[in-house]
Amino acid sequence: MATPQFPSRPFTGLGRASTVGQQQQQQQAPPHANTYQPPSYGGPSNTYGAGAGAGAGQRDAMARQERERIDRERREAEERAGALDALSEEQREEINEAVNNHIDYHELKVALKALGFDLPKSDILSLLQTHGIPASATSSTHPPASATAKPTFSGPSRLVLPHASFVSIAASRILARDPRDEILRAFELFDAEGKGNINLQDLRRVARELGEGLQEEELVAMIEEFDLDGDGAISRDEFV
Known part of the structure; x- marks a missing residue:
């Protein structure tokens, strides 16, 4: 008995085309980009670094001011010693009679006027700002005036002039005066x-x-x- 012959199925190419299309789509489809961006926070190291820098700058400024104060006091001491050596005994007595302790703005003005120096208010304030110390520093509960940093000027009533500084100022002015x-x-x-x-x-x-x-x-x-x-x-x- 002969086996019946079925007609062969025509090739449509659909299956291959489908497979190839899927592969092409997979190749052409761009990969999904990761668009998530983590939030940017200021790193603690930056903040701490800025704070440390500011602190170091303040320390440097304070150290510089302290060095300047020490140098200024040293120069004043040298000038005072030289000026006193050049003064006559009468001139020394005249200065010591003018003041004998710390003096404030009004006492400084009167003392200088008694020595023949009638200075304007601006010059008196400048002397206190340069050579004065806080009035509170003269009490026994505070360190000596030489260990106290020069203050920021806040008014004549808050500053006093030590006797040694007055002697230096008066001596230099007397020596500079025309005979x-x-x-x-x-x-x-x-x-x-x-x-x-x-x-x-x-x-x-x-x-x-x-x-x-x-x-x-x-x-x-x-x-x-x-x-x-x-x-x-x-x-x-x-x-x-």
């Missing part, structure tokens, strides 16, 4: 009325104020010694 000005200042002490000459009455008054027991003949002799024009008084030019 003629020093003589004229002495003349004005005798000529209190500003009349332009020194007469016998002026000498009597000054001798009495100083407690000098000078005789009348001695006072007359002083006038006659310097009275070049014979008018019975010592003029400014004759005194100089």
